[in-house]
Amino acid sequence: GDLVGRLGNEGHPALWYVLLHLTASMVPPPAALKIASVVVALAALFVFLRYGPFSPLEKTLWAFGLFPLYEYSVQCRNYGLGMLFCFLACAFCRDRRRKPIRLGVAVLLLANTSVYGTILACAFVAGLLVEHVVERTPPGPRPWAGLAIAASGIRAGVWVAVPDGSTRVTPVHGA
Numbered sequence: 673g674d675l676v677g678r679l680g681n682e683g684h685p686a687l688w689y690v691l692l693h694l695t696a697s698m699v700p701p702p703a704a705l706k707i708a709s710v711v712v713a714l715a716a717l718f719v720f721l722r723y724g725p726f727s728p729l730e731k732t733l734w735a736f737g738l739f740p741l742y743e744y745s746v747q748c749r750n751y752g753l754g755m756l757f758c759f760l761a762c763a764f765c766r767d768r769r770r771k772p773i774r775l776g777v778a779v780l781l782l783a784n785t786s787v788y789g790t791i792l793a794c795a796f797v798a799g800l801l802v803e804h805v806v807e808r809t810p811p812g813p814r815p816w817a818g819l820a821i822a823a824s825g826i827r828a829g830v831w832v833a834v835p836d837g838s839t840r841v842t843p844v845h846g847a
Contacts, residue, residue, distance in 0.1 A: 757785060760778040
């Protein structure tokens with residue numbers, strides 16, 4: 673609980689820092705960053721290779737591309753988590769009517785990876801809402817529960833990422 677409070681005016685949602693904190697409790701801190709980053713990149717690669725609707729050649733070419741091989745693994749930034757949960761949300765979209773809670777949790781986690789992840793999560797929720805309106809899906813507890821979970825993740829991501837009034841970095845609060 674104290675970790676989120678310490679982030680203060682960091683400008684990023686907390687999921688990456690929580691993962692690093694958990695990893696550093698098991699592995700010495702210098703190695704924890706590298707291990708967490710590589711494990712996240714490998715998990716995202718697994719999801720992409722397992723659920724991606726691409727040919728084996730396309731999957732292989734992507735796997736050895738700049739972003740998965742270097743930017744989201746070696747660079748040790750929170751964007752690898754965004755890649756992982758974006759891929760999971762895309763994979764879970766196939767069963768969104770039968771398992772909306774699972775999709776909602778993936779979008780919740782996506783919203784707490786980075787500001788870009790929060791924007792993507794908003795796009796997922798907006799797309800699902802438009803789908804419900806266009807298809808006139810009868811209101812039931814399950815689809816709306818998934819959307820509520822996703823929306824709570826967006827709210828949490830924004831709450832942690834938006835700087836408070838003491839920041840001098842950005843004039844968010846009308847300085």
